[in-house]
Amino acid sequence: MSERKYDPHEIEPRWQAVWADEHTWEVSNEGALATGARGASGPESEQTSSYVLEMLPYPSGEPHIGHLKVYSVGDAIAHYHRRLGRRVLHPMGYDSFGLPAENHAIKTGVHPRASTDASIASFQRQFREWGISIDWSRELATHEPSYYRWTQWIFLQLFDAGLAYRKEAAVKWCPKDQTVLANEQVSPDGTCERCGATVEVRQLEQWFLRITDYAERLLNDLNEIEWPEHVKTMQRNWIGRSEGAEVTFRCEELGIDYPVFTTRPDTLFGATFFVMAPEHPDVLRLVAGTEREREVREYVSHAITESGEERGNAEKPKTGVALGRTVTNPVNGEQIPVYVADYVLMEYGTGAIMAVPGHDERDHAFARAFELPIRRVIEGTPPEGSGDEQGLPYTGDGSLVNSNAEFDGMDNREALSAIVSWLDREGKGHASVNYRLRDWLISRQRYWGTPIPIVYCEDCGAVPVPEDQLPVRLPDVEDYAPKGRSPLAAAEEWVRTGCPECGGEARRETDTMDTFVDSSWYFLRYCDAANAEAAWDPAVLGEWMPVDQYIGGVEHAILHLMYARFFCKALADLGHLDFQEPFRALFTQGMITKDGAKMSKSRGNVVSPSSIVERYGADTARCYILFIGPPDQDADWSDEGMEGVHRFLSRLWRLAAEVAERGREEPHAAPPAGSHATLPRVEHVPPGGVAHAPPRTTSAFQEHAAPSTAEDAPTGASASRARTGSAADDDLTLLRKAHWAIDKVSGDLRRFAFNTAIAAVMELLNECSRLRESVSVDSQRFALATAASLLFGFAPHVSAEAYELLMGERVWEQPWPRAEEEMLERDTYELVCQVNGRLRDRVQAASDASPDELKALCHAAPNVRAHLDGKEIVKEIVVPGKLVNLVVR
RNA sequence: GCGGCGGUGGCGGAACGGUAGACGCGGAGGCCUCAAAAGCCUCUGUCCGCAAGGGCGUGUGGGUUCGACUCCCACCCGCCGCACCA
Numbered sequence: 001m002s003e004r005k006y007d008p009h010e011i012e013p014r015w016q017a018v019w020a021d022e023h024t025w026e027v028s029n030e031g032a033l034a035t036g037a038r039g040a041s042g043p044e045s046e047q048t049s050s051y052v053l054e055m056l057p058y059p060s061g062e063p064h065i066g067h068l069k070v071y072s073v074g075d076a077i078a079h080y081h082r083r084l085g086r087r088v089l090h091p092m093g094y095d096s097f098g099l100p101a102e103n104h105a106i107k108t109g110v111h112p113r114a115s116t117d118a119s120i121a122s123f124q125r126q127f128r129e130w131g132i133s134i135d136w137s138r139e140l141a142t143h144e145p146s147y148y149r150w151t152q153w154i155f156l157q158l159f160d161a162g163l164a165y166r167k168e169a170a171v172k173w174c175p176k177d178q179t180v181l182a183n184e185q186v187s188p189d190g191t192c193e194r195c196g197a198t199v200e201v202r203q204l205e206q207w208f209l210r211i212t213d214y215a216e217r218l219l220n221d222l223n224e225i226e227w228p229e230h231v232k233t234m235q236r237n238w239i240g241r242s243e244g245a246e247v248t249f250r251c252e253e254l255g256i257d258y259p260v261f262t263t264r265p266d267t268l269f270g271a272t273f274f275v276m277a278p279e280h281p282d283v284l285r286l287v288a289g290t291e292r293e294r295e296v297r298e299y300v301s302h303a304i305t306e307s308g309e310e311r312g313n314a315e316k317p318k319t320g321v322a323l324g325r326t327v328t329n330p331v332n333g334e335q336i337p338v339y340v341a342d343y344v345l346m347e348y349g350t351g352a353i354m355a356v357p358g359h360d361e362r363d364h365a366f367a368r369a370f371e372l373p374i375r376r377v378i379e380g381t382p383p384e385g386s387g388d389e390q391g392l393p394y395t396g397d398g399s400l401v402n403s404n405a406e407f408d409g410m411d412n413r414e415a416l417s418a419i420v421s422w423l424d425r426e427g428k429g430h431a432s433v434n435y436r437l438r439d440w441l442i443s444r445q446r447y448w449g450t451p452i453p454i455v456y457c458e459d460c461g462a463v464p465v466p467e468d469q470l471p472v473r474l475p476d477v478e479d480y481a482p483k484g485r486s487p488l489a490a491a492e493e494w495v496r497t498g499c500p501e502c503g504g505e506a507r508r509e510t511d512t513m514d515t516f517v518d519s520s521w522y523f524l525r526y527c528d529a530a531n532a533e534a535a536w537d538p539a540v541l542g543e544w545m546p547v548d549q550y551i552g553g554v555e556h557a558i559l560h561l562m563y564a565r566f567f568c569k570a571l572a573d574l575g576h577l578d579f580q581e582p583f584r585a586l587f588t589q590g591m592i593t594k595d596g597a598k599m600s601k602s603r604g605n606v607v608s609p610s611s612i613v614e615r616y617g618a619d620t621a622r623c624y625i626l627f628i629g630p631p632d633q634d635a636d637w638s639d640e641g642m643e644g645v646h647r648f649l650s651r652l653w654r655l656a657a658e659v660a661e662r663g664r665e666e667p668h669a670a671p672p673a674g675s676h677a678t679l680p681r682v683e684h685v686p687p688g689g690v691a692h693a694p695p696r697t698t699s700a701f702q703e704h705a706a707p708s709t710a711e712d713a714p715t716g717a718s719a720s721r722a723r724t725g726s727a728a729d730d731d732l733t734l735l736r737k738a739h740w741a742i743d744k745v746s747g748d749l750r751r752f753a754f755n756t757a758i759a760a761v762m763e764l765l766n767e768c769s770r771l772r773e774s775v776s777v778d779s780q781r782f783a784l785a786t787a788a789s790l791l792f793g794f795a796p797h798v799s800a801e802a803y804e805l806l807m808g809e810r811v812w813e814q815p816w817p818r819a820e821e822e823m824l825e826r827d828t829y830e831l832v833c834q835v836n837g838r839l840r841d842r843v844q845a846a847s848d849a850s851p852d853e854l855k856a857l858c859h860a861a862p863n864v865r866a867h868l869d870g871k872e873i874v875k876e877i878v879v880p881g882k883l884v885n886l887v888v889r
Numbered sequence: 890g891c892g893g894c895g896g897u898g899g900c901g902g903a904a905c906g907g908u909a910g911a912c913g914c915g916g917a918g919g920c921c922u923c924a925a926a927a928g929c930c931u932c933u934g935u936c937c938g939c940a941a942g943g944g945c946g947u948g949u950g951g952g953u954u955c956g957a958c959u960c961c962c963a964c965c966c967g968c969c970g971c972a973c974c975a
Contacts (some may be wrong), residue, residue: 006926060959162908204972230893237892244975314890315955348974362973369890436974505946557970627913629902633895634968641901646914647928654928756903759912766912769929800953832908837956839908863942882907887955 004657006650008617012797016128024812025098025133027087027542029528032592050081051089051544053523053583055552055560058524059094059119059141060101061125065592065599065625065637066553068609072622072794073589073631073754074551075132079793080749081548082133083816089544091526092127092134094120096143098515099177102448112480113450116143126610130618131796138529142450147525149471150535151518152453154567155465157574163210164442166462168345168787170279171441173202178482179445180206182514183438185559190312201304207443207452207511211566215239215435217580228587228632231557239617240436245420247429249274249327249354251338256282259325260436264359264414265423268331268402268543269847270377271354272702274368275320275340278303279346283323286338292324296340311342318343318366329354330428331419332404332862341366349434357393377402378412440563442514447480449512457499466500472508484509519560520567523547523582533831535576542578550583557588589754590634592625599637607637612622619795620646626754626794633729649760649798652787655768656802659780663806730771731779737767738786739823745790746819754794761791781806789817832883833858834869851878857885 019025054074057067078090086465094116101112101119108115121140127134142146158164172181176197185193192199211218219239222232227731251258252720253354258274276283278300287293299321303311310316321339329336343362344353357367357374367374374390381391382397400407400415406422407415423429443452451472466470475494477487489495490511499506521535527544528536550559561583591598594605612621629635648725741764748757768783785806792799792811803811831845831854841861845854855876858864864886871888 228894233893240971240974242974260975264975312973316973318973343975345974360975362975364971434974436971523971552971627901636901638901638914640914647912651928755901756912759903762912802920830908834907834956837907839955842908851916866942875955877907879907883956885907885955 004654006653006798008543008619008649008797011653011801012129012131012617012619013366015797015800019131019133020128023137025090026135027089027135029543029835040297047086047548048080049543050086050549051523051527051547052078052081052549053089053091053547053551055550055556056093056095056519056522057123058098058100059096059116059123060098061119062610064123065609067123067132067608069132069552069592069625070589070623071127071132072553072625072754073587073794074549075757076626076749076754076793077549077551077620077752079132079796079812080816082812083792085815089138089526090135090641091138091140091529092132092136093138093140093522093526094123094142095515095519095522096120096141097148097449097512097518099446102446102480105448110631111476113143127695129613130609130622133796138526140522140525140529142446142522144514145471145473146532147522148450148474148518150525151513151521152326152465152470152472153451153467153535154521154571155513155574156453156467156470158209158570159464161570161574163213163570163847164476165210166205166207168203168205169441170201171204171206173200173204175200177446177726178484180204180441182441182516182559183444185261193752195712197470206441207513208439208441209517211440211563212435212437214566215241215437216433217569218562220438221565221569221581225583227583228586230587231554231561231586231588234557235562236561242434242436244432244434245423245429246350246432247354247423248330249352250330250335251286251325251327251337253325258282258352259350259429260352260354261432262354264356264416265416265419265429266400266412267356267359268329268354268419269378269400269407270356270358270375271329271336272334272357272375273336273355273363274327274365274371275341275344275353275355275363276323276338277346277351278340279345280340280351283340286323286325289753292322296321296323299340303340306342314362318362318369320370322370328716330423331424337372339366339370344772347438348436361393361395368577375402409846421673429455440514440566442517443511445482445484445486446512447474447477449515450474451488452509452511452513452520454509455497455499455506456509457502457504459504460499460501460506462509463499463501463506468657469500470514474512486512488512516559516563516816520563521571521658523550523564524577538576538578545577546579546581547583549585551587553591554588556586561586561641577862585633589631592628592635594637609685612642616642616646617649617797619649621651621800623758623791623795627758629755631752631754645758648765649795651769652765652784652791655765655772655780656784656788656805658772659777659784660805700823715843730774733778734767734771734775734779734783736823737764738783739819740764741790741815743784743819743824746816749793757790757792761787764790786817829881831857833861833864834883834885835864836887840864840867847881849880851880853882854878854880858886 037499052074054070057063074090078088082088096116101116104110105112105117136637142148142151152716155164158697171181172183172186172194174181174195174197175320175633177192180202181192181199186199189195191197201323216734218235219241222235242263244261245265246259246261247265247268249258249260250256283296287296318337320343323338324338325338326335326340330333343366346353348824355363355366357363358376359378364374366372374392376392376394377400378394378398379401380396381387382392382394382396387394397412400410402408405417410418420429420431424431435528435550446595453470453472453475454462455465457463475488475491477491478492480487495508495510497506497508498504524536524545528540563584568577569580571577572580593599594607597603597605599606609621620642622804624642627645628641741760744760745757748754748760764783765789768780768787772780785803788799788802788806789811790801803809825847827847828844829847830842832839833841841863843857843861849857855878858870868886869886873888875887877887
């Protein structure tokens with residue numbers, strides 16, 4: 001046993017230096033271009049290139065444990081793909097614009113660029129210390145003009161296509177961050193997702209991206225991608241598609257048509273009133289100059305200042321005010337009263353609804369509160385415990401009643417389409433689809449972001465900055481503090497500019513873009529990061545995109561992942577891309593918690609990657625984080641668990657060092673005492689072949705293949721062949737274990753089961769350790785080299801070290817090991833003997849035994865006999881390779 | 890309310906419808922050592938039993954099956970998303 005100790009602090013920097021000096025993980029685009037378009041749908045084995053991407057970090061302070069996890073997962077995948085023979089693009093960058101750096105600047109006066117750059121330097125250093133296999137030649141940061149120049153270019157493409165537009169709207173405003181927010185950035189409780197302040201509504205003119213144009217495609221194309229079901233579900237919910245009809249209700253007095261969206265046109269005959277949202281622009285117009293005006297004004301101003309939380313509470317009693325107007329129900333000509341009520345939302349549908357109190361719970365509650373008529377138009381009884389004396393509201397299916405001669409008696413589902421057809425013919429409505437998704441508000445009244453490349457001219461209006469004048473650089477300012485307008489507005493010299501169209505005086509847009517715009521296309525830029533002429537060369541993109549495996553946190557399930565999909569579709573429509581979906585497969589990793597709680601500074605339970613790496617080395621940290629449990633689930637950090645992984649890596653290194661030493665002392669020519677003379681030495685095969693071929697089948701293998709019988713096989717569960725077996729048996733046992741591990745790890749990697757993959761390597765190492773006295777150096781070397789090879793993607797440094805000690809070669813240059821079929825097959829196995837489905841005995845059976853032979857073995861098993869005593873056998877189930885089950889009575 | 894994901898030893902977790910608890914942690918005992926650390930070995934779901942062996946065990950209750958952690962039905966609990974969405 002070597003006296004030396006596993007020292008990650010000596011090993012890790014040495015290998016990091018090799019990878020850095022040799023630019024090991026860089027890939028060029030030329031190869032990709034030369035091979036032509038890669039078979040996007042081709043089988044895994046034929047794929048020649050692969051794009052493995054983890055979500056880029058927001059550089060703030062130091063990397064945290066979540067970063068360690070996501071890049072450990074991504075690196076394992078990247079290495080696996082490489083060793084399957086693919087050229088792997090595995091880049092890194094920084095989402096470096098954003099509020100935290102700016103808030104820090106407000107507090108300290110340090111320019112956000114300075115703190116951001118410092119943080120980026122820390123991330124870079126740690127990524128190298130973790131040994132992540134990154135192609136550093138493609139590194140980018142979204143705050144660099146060389147990057148945001150193209151963010152601005154994309155904005156202009158969208159602007160030219162009418163997909164970026166400016167409009168005044170009721171928008172979400174965070175009073176603390178002093179900026180508007182996207183709908184997606186407001187938490188369900190009506191607070192700012194970032195700072196927690198209660199979000200207000202303000203009427204402001206803002207920039208939007210027309211993501212709603214893509215609602216249908218964003219929904220449908222979810223079927224084309226390999227994403228976790230829960231993420232797809234979240235996106236589907238967020239898009240919120242509803243099928244129904246748009247129906248026009250006319251206000252005869254004023255001659256105005258009001259379309260409403262309904263999913264239940266079959267209940268149109270039950271519409272007994274009409275309700276508008278407080279924000280509806282016509283509410284005040286309808287009451288202007290009437291005695292109702294004052295009351296309505298008061299109600300409206302109260303309603304729009306209510307917080308989303310107050311207003312959104314479904315339990316809240318219904319409130320509202322009658323407008324003193326009526327509209328005509330198009331199906332029966334009835335005049336029905338119009339109300340304003342806060343339960344109707346301006347942002348969904350048309351901001352006005354037809355109210356059917358007989359068949360809608362909310363309308364029913366309102367009708368009761370305001371004593372409005374409630375009419376049943378569909379027969380049926382609501383579930384127990386709901387509904388009034390008449391069984392209303394009833395929201396289920398049934399036959400139409402109280403409608404008209406044409407539709408009464410008709411099944412409501414049929415009636416639905418029949419009524420829509422009728423409306424269509426009469427010009428009073430049509431089938432319609434409505435979405436919950438809103439357009440994406442991208443302007444922010446903040447400093448640290450990509451400037452929006454627009455100037456305002458008195459004569460020409462909003463004019464795009466010409467492409468050759470990009471980037472519009474972010475100017476330096478004195479004061480970053482938000483004052484309800486962008487800090488950029490204070491940079492007067494920067495703001496004042498000439499109009500690109502008429503040359504006259506103009507002023508620059510002073511808002512910046514939401515940082516989600518920056519991160520909606522970074523994966524494209526990686527493909528062609530050095531391109532100074534264009535955002536990308538479509539030919540280069542064609543080689544790498546779409547991303548084969550994207551990895552990140554679920555927290556981006558809606559925001560980033562929806563925006564990036566939208567960008568791809570829009571840019572594809574504009575002819576800049578030839579694919580629709582950016583991320584073919586997605587993996588979402590779970591959170592690492594401490595003592596069951598999210599790590600946070602305020603809780604004081606933060607485990608910092610740098611402290612773990614300092615103490616145990618990067619390999620232990622990475623390996624533990626993958627071993628802790630299924631990577632898509634949350635997992636709780638345990639220092640003891642990490643100690644266990646550290647012991648495992650120590651043992652691997654120690655055994656490798658020991659075997660390397662033993663190998664030097666005992667050259668292959670003189671194997672010890674005949675025990676394994678029949679086993680040839682490990683072969684070295686050039687790249688493209690099998691990495692380290694296992695010893696070929698020899699007499700040792702055949703000797704072992706002698707079939708056992710029930711009589712001579714051990715019957716006790718704990719009987720161990722290895723203990724009593726000869727040295728050659730042990731060699732074979734170990735080699736088989738190695739091949740088993742190759743097979744197991746290969747399968748586990750395909751399904752992201754890193755925890756069980758590492759467990760399999762642990763098993764192999766346990767076997768090496770257990771048999772180390774009785775097997776040949778060659779067998780030991782093969783088994784340990786296999787362990788190192790399989791472990792390389794999880795613990796690269798120690799694996800590279802061990803492999804080099806054993807084989808004198810670089811493990812990452814070896815192809816992924818292949819398990820040999822014959823080494824996976826067993827000539828005997830443990831046959832499970834059951835009586836009535838209960839385990840009663842285990843016996844050795846020959847692999848090629850016939851069902852009848854297996855039955856006989858089972859009958860002969862001592863403990864089976866005891867349970868058969870005096871019973872009648874009714875059925876015998878034989879599962880070759882597994883078990884025999886005797887059913888008795 | 891709608892949708893999604895979960896519930897297995899003291900703990901993290903393994904188990905194509907076929908030996909429940911791999912692997913690791915923790916625990917107990919032992920070896921090595923003057924001693925300790927490190928390392929190594931054995932045991933470790935639970936109850937009965939000296940043992941052989943047996944009973945009970947994967948949230949609850951049913952069902953399908955020779956056989957169910959796994960499939961089906963009805964519940965309970967937890968987490969996540971959406972929700973006065975017409």
